[in-house]
Amino acid sequence: MRVITPPESAPVSVADLAAQLxxxxxxxxxxxxxxxxxxxxxxxxTNRPMVSxxxxxxxxxGSWNTFWLPCAPVAELVDAAGGELLTGFDEPRFVRGAFDGxxxxxxxxxxxxxxxxxxxxxxxxxxxKEWRDASITIEQAYSAPQISFGVRALLRQSRYRRPRxxxxxxx
Numbered sequence: 794m795r796v797i798t799p800p801e802s803a804p805v806s807v808a809d810l811a812a813q814l815x816x817x818x819x820x821x822x823x824x825x826x827x828x829x830x831x832x833x834x835x836x837x838x839t840n841r842p843m844v845s846x847x848x849x850x851x852x853x854x855g856s857w858n859t860f861w862l863p864c865a866p867v868a869e870l871v872d873a874a875g876g877e878l879l880t881g882f883d884e885p886r887f888v889r890g891a892f893d894g895x896x897x898x899x900x901x902x903x904x905x906x907x908x909x910x911x912x913x914x915x916x917x918x919x920x921x922k923e924w925r926d927a928s929i930t931i932e933q934a935y936s937a938p939q940i941s942f943g944v945r946a947l948l949r950q951s952r953y954r955r956p957r958x959x960x961x962x963x964x
Contacts, residue, residue: 794851794863797898800844803828804909805917814922824921831920834940835913840864840953842902843909847871850897852887857959860887864901865953872898884956916947 807824810816816824836842842864852860859879867885870878875891878899887897903909923941940948 795849796846797849798847800842800846800902802844802906803832804843804906805832805914805921806906809914810918810921813918814925816925824925827921827924828917831917831924834920835916835948838948839913839951841866841913841951843913844906845900845902845904847898847900850899852895852897853959854895855959857961858889859960860889861885861955861957861959862887862899863955866901866903868900868902868904870897870899910951912947913951916944916951919944919947 803825805828807821807828810824810828832843840863842848845868850862862885865881865883865885867878867881869881870876870887873887873892873894875889875893876897877888877890879886879888919941923944
């Protein structure tokens, strides 16, 4: 999956964190970097892009009718004429239909930052807080501490795992 149009904003803002953490304005750039890193960790761990973006998804080769997309939610197909998106929110599937390409373009994510589920936003806030308290910096090389039990629980509750990759239409 390759991002074509990146998200316009983060699911959690510095102002959101300022409401829960006490820090001065000089820390804002560091907090923004921590938010970006924590967002990446949460999205990767859950397979759930939080803010809307357009991505290219490579399709498997071979004969198949249905392909389960690698992340959820998928809002719409942007470039896949002849194909169809089924159950884009819970278990996004691409039905090939008349589509004969090897890559589709789709809009994935929940939409606006305010549409992101609260538990995912809270996981980002907890990670930023833990990393800030541990004095973790976002540089070329760093070793992040173990993710806490609370963050792991939030991530586990939200993880998307596709049930299968492809189906030929037979049960």
